[in-house]
Amino acid sequence: MSPSPTFPISSPVHGSGPSRSQFTYRHLNLLASYSTSSPLRVVAHIDLDAFYAQCEMVRLGTAEDQPLAVQQWNGLIAVNYPAREFGIGRHCTVADAKKLCPQLISQHVATWKEGDEKWAYHDDAASHIETHKVSLDPYRLESRKIFSLIKDSLPPNLQRVEKASIDEVFLDLSAQVHSILLQRFPDLASPPPYDDPTENLPAPPITALDWKADALVDLNDADAEADDPDWDDVAILIGSEIVRDIRAEIRRTLRYTCSAGVASNKMLSKLGSGHKKPNQQTVIRNRAVHHFLSDMKFTKIRNLGGKLGDQVVSTFNTESVRELLLVPVEQMKLKLGDDTGFWLYNTIRGIDSSEVNSRTQIKSMLSAKSFRPSINDSDQAIKWLRIFTADIFSRLVEEGVLENRRRPKTINLHHRHDSQTRSRSSTIPQGKILDEPTLFNLAKTLLKQIMSDGKVWPCANLSLSVGGFEDGVSGNMGIGAFLLRGDEARSSNLTPKEDSADSSACEPPGKKRRVDNLSIQRFFPKRETCLRREGEVEERDTRGEEQQQRDDTRGDPGSDSQVRRAPITDHQCPRCSTEFENAEALQNHLDWHMAKDLQDEERGKTTFANLSAVPRDQKRAPASSSKKQSRGGTRKLEHGQSKLKFG
Ligand code: CTP
Ligand code: CA
Ligand code: CA
Numbered sequence: 001m002s003p004s005p006t007f008p009i010s011s012p013v014h015g016s017g018p019s020r021s022q023f024t025y026r027h028l029n030l031l032a033s034y035s036t037s038s039p040l041r042v043v044a045h046i047d048l049d050a051f052y053a054q055c056e057m058v059r060l061g062t063a064e065d066q067p068l069a070v071q072q073w074n075g076l077i078a079v080n081y082p083a084r085e086f087g088i089g090r091h092c093t094v095a096d097a098k099k100l101c102p103q104l105i106s107q108h109v110a111t112w113k114e115g116d117e118k119w120a121y122h123d124d125a126a127s128h129i130e131t132h133k134v135s136l137d138p139y140r141l142e143s144r145k146i147f148s149l150i151k152d153s154l155p156p157n158l159q160r161v162e163k164a165s166i167d168e169v170f171l172d173l174s175a176q177v178h179s180i181l182l183q184r185f186p187d188l189a190s191p192p193p194y195d196d197p198t199e200n201l202p203a204p205p206i207t208a209l210d211w212k213a214d215a216l217v218d219l220n221d222a223d224a225e226a227d228d229p230d231w232d233d234v235a236i237l238i239g240s241e242i243v244r245d246i247r248a249e250i251r252r253t254l255r256y257t258c259s260a261g262v263a264s265n266k267m268l269s270k271l272g273s274g275h276k277k278p279n280q281q282t283v284i285r286n287r288a289v290h291h292f293l294s295d296m297k298f299t300k301i302r303n304l305g306g307k308l309g310d311q312v313v314s315t316f317n318t319e320s321v322r323e324l325l326l327v328p329v330e331q332m333k334l335k336l337g338d339d340t341g342f343w344l345y346n347t348i349r350g351i352d353s354s355e356v357n358s359r360t361q362i363k364s365m366l367s368a369k370s371f372r373p374s375i376n377d378s379d380q381a382i383k384w385l386r387i388f389t390a391d392i393f394s395r396l397v398e399e400g401v402l403e404n405r406r407r408p409k410t411i412n413l414h415h416r417h418d419s420q421t422r423s424r425s426s427t428i429p430q431g432k433i434l435d436e437p438t439l440f441n442l443a444k445t446l447l448k449q450i451m452s453d454g455k456v457w458p459c460a461n462l463s464l465s466v467g468g469f470e471d472g473v474s475g476n477m478g479i480g481a482f483l484l485r486g487d488e489a490r491s492s493n494l495t496p497k498e499d500s501a502d503s504s505a506c507e508p509p510g511k512k513r514r515v516d517n518l519s520i521q522r523f524f525p526k527r528e529t530c531l532r533r534e535g536e537v538e539e540r541d542t543r544g545e546e547q548q549q550r551d552d553t554r555g556d557p558g559s560d561s562q563v564r565r566a567p568i569t570d571h572q573c574p575r576c577s578t579e580f581e582n583a584e585a586l587q588n589h590l591d592w593h594m595a596k597d598l599q600d601e602e603r604g605k606t607t608f609a610n611l612s613a614v615p616r617d618q619k620r621a622p623a624s625s626s627k628k629q630s631r632g633g634t635r636k637l638e639h640g641q642s643k644l645k646f647g
Contacts, residue, residue, distance in 0.1 A: 038174065044170070045171075053080035060105075066105060069106050110138050146256060170266050171243070177235050218291065247279075262282070271296075364469070392464065407469065
């Protein structure tokens with residue numbers, strides 16, 4: 001096939017170029033196997049524009065240019081682009097935003113109302129913070145649709161998609177790009193000269209690439225642009241075509257716009273998607289990386305926005321990548337420790353060999369509420385437990401708990417009274433379909449255990465979480481087989497699927513890297529623990545990951561009279577009292593505790609007793625007995641689904 005229709009010459013490029021590529025046959029082969037060491041690798045990051053706001057626009061059918069923001073109590077949590085033009089941002093109060101733009105639609109998020117069995121959109125939610133709890137279900141459902149569409153638009157055997165948060169995904173396009181390269185340039189499929197894979201490839205038979213409307217990151221050096229494209233440019237161009245098609249399909253079928261970055265790794269692609277918003281895609285070719293990063297503040301890079309970033313700024317007295325590039329690796333290691341220093345040295349040079357992990361899945365779910373005023377008795381607490389369990393259960397349904405695709409192993413309840421926090425946890429009986437009443441009963445049992453400890457009222461915060469997710473029975477066994485199998489199913493359920501077909505996708509990074517990661521984890525409050533296999537915990541970067549729970553205190557002014565700008569600092573870990581800047585960071589930290597507990601439990605430790613910061617009354621509760629479970633009602637529709645009016 002001639003390459004010319006695919007790569008029309010968009011601009012004349014001088015020079016005949018080298019006859020050989022700088023890349024080898026081996027590099028090309030590595031592309032087919034998603035190897036992170038292939039310099040031809042293509043990774044994309046797609047992020048929805050003003051996501052919650054777009055969900056509301058689609059649901060309400062508002063005009064594209066209508067300013068709209070999503071309100072939570074009296075604050076804003078998402079602002080669409082038309083509203084941003086009025087200077088409205090997430091940190092505005094509703095009142096301030098309306099002053100800036102009187103025609104603003106300010107849609108309150110859906111809430112669970114105390115006593116209700118489902119979330120709904122309540123017109124009066126903003127003034128009922130004490131009896132309502134925010135639900136992000138509508139956005140999760142839309143997120144799922146988008147995620148499915150993305151997966152469906154990729155070839156089933158050549159896809160690696162990682163859902164990185166409620167509104168973003170990473171795609172490793174390497175294998176698909178490899179296959180397209182071979183179709184378009186059949187010569188590439190010929191064996192290397194002398195059968196030597198270290199031989200260089202022939203140069204691409206093209207001198208200019210057509211990037212369509214993509215935002216190409218500039219090169220600082222005009223000569224670099226004059227160099228003919230090499231295979232890494234062609235690979236990224238193909239990746240960019242794939243991403244453009246996906247974005248068009250999302251727009252066409254679901255009506256959402258999104259932005260994307262296409263580059264050679266996760267870090268760069270994520271920077272790319274945020275580079276030009278909304279509704280654009282940015283390509284960062286390898287030859288542009290240096291220029292792209294040098295102009296940047298390193299605090300914009302994944303993992304460098306938080307504590308580690310602060311430490312690097314104070315250590316080297318600069319926020320600029322350009323200046324940090326002058327620091328030798330030895331000095332970075334000396335100042336930050338070997339692992340972190342080395343990691344930083346690579347990162348600011350655009351080197352990131354982290355894998356796109358298509359097995360990434362939710363590891364825990366938390367539903368919580370801070371009470372203002374505090375609640376005073378068990379009846380009130382139980383009403384909230386009902387909401388928490390309904391909330392968590394609806395998310396479990398999405399995770400496939402009814403089909404036993406995935407199910408949690410533990411349930412935890414945290415309770416705060418004055419400065420004292422108590423928590424109890426128990427295992428969730430396995431071997432039966434998990435239903436909402438079971439969860440509710442377990443939660444009530446945990447509450448009773450906490451109440452038997454002494455003075456527990458008034459209570460300022462309750463949070464319920466489930467964790468230790470495991471893959472259920474898969475394949476053709478289905479639900480019926482599971483129901484019949486009882487204990488047998490339980491043991492099968494707990495068996496790691498080491499040799500299953502997709503286990504390679506779940507392959508943990510090499511031991512060395514795991515150690516590296518762990519050693520720098522202290523800097524990353526936004527890390528989530530990823531339980532891969534029984535007894536194994538992997539630390540994983542989750543900056544920007546899905547907020548599995550929105551603590552209702554976040555962005556919550558508490559009362560109308562309060563000025564909204566003051567950040568709420570009510571994000572203390574009930575387990576170890578560490579303060580976090582927001583609910584998301586706290587949630588990730590709690591996930592870490594949960595996974596750590598499980599890991600320790602599997603090692604036979606009694607972790608709660610070992611945690612010095614945990615009050616002495618927080619012993620691990622015994623596993624609650626497996627109660628007879630009613631299966632009635634478990635096969636109903638996903639919660640609230642029927643109430644949704646998404647177009
Ligand atoms: N979100 C939130 N609180 C935060 C960060 C994000 O509630 N601290 C929600 C937002 O409401 C948002 C969604 O998570 O709609 C995705 O966040 P993000 O991608 O950071 O922002 P967007 O609103 O999607 O805006 P952008 O177009 O800049 O991506
Ligand atoms: Ca977004
Ligand atoms: Ca995002």
